[in-house]
Amino acid sequence: MKHLALIACLAMLTACASTAGTKTNPQLAIWQVEANYEVAAAAAAEYNSLPNCGDPAVLVCSTHAVRVKVKQANDTAQAAVFAAERAVRDPNFSASQTGAVMATAQQAILALTAITATLKLK
Numbered sequence: 156m157k158h159l160a161l162i163a164c165l166a167m168l169t170a171c172a173s174t175a176g177t178k179t180n181p182q183l184a185i186w187q188v189e190a191n192y193e194v195a196a197a198a199a200a201e202y203n204s205l206p207n208c209g210d211p212a213v214l215v216c217s218t219h220a221v222r223v224k225v226k227q228a229n230d231t232a233q234a235a236v237f238a239a240e241r242a243v244r245d246p247n248f249s250a251s252q253t254g255a256v257m258a259t260a261q262q263a264i265l266a267l268t269a270i271t272a273t274l275k276l277k
Contacts, residue, residue, distance in 0.1 A: 181253055184243075184257055188236055188257060192233070192236045192260075195229075196229060199226075199229050199267065201276050202217050203225065215276065225271065228266050228267040231267075232260070232266070235256075235259050236263075236264070238260065239256045242257070
């Protein structure tokens with residue numbers, strides 16, 4: 156759990172480092188996207204490690220239906236982050252193409268975060 160808190164702090168610091176209205180360095184932006192993904196993925200992994208609901212005497216548990224939703228959102232976010240990494244590293248991508256891929260990754264991470272924010276982990 157301490158690791159998750161450290162990752163969350165790192166994501167907040169990177170978010171604070173970017174300034175609205177200024178041109179963003181793609182390498183810094185992908186680092187921020189990756190950090191945000193790691194926070195959401197860590198919460199998803201923590202939920203998936205919980206015992207199944209229905210096991211006797213379990214106060215906090217996970218359900219198959221929610222694990223499926225988490226996996227789908229995580230798979231989508233992970234693929235989007237990988238695509239953004241490739242776009243940032245590939246000189247054949249224009250700035251607008253890279254920006255579009257980065258925006259898609261950010262939206263996928265927001266979708267995963269929306270799910271993981273509702274999970275009961277403790």
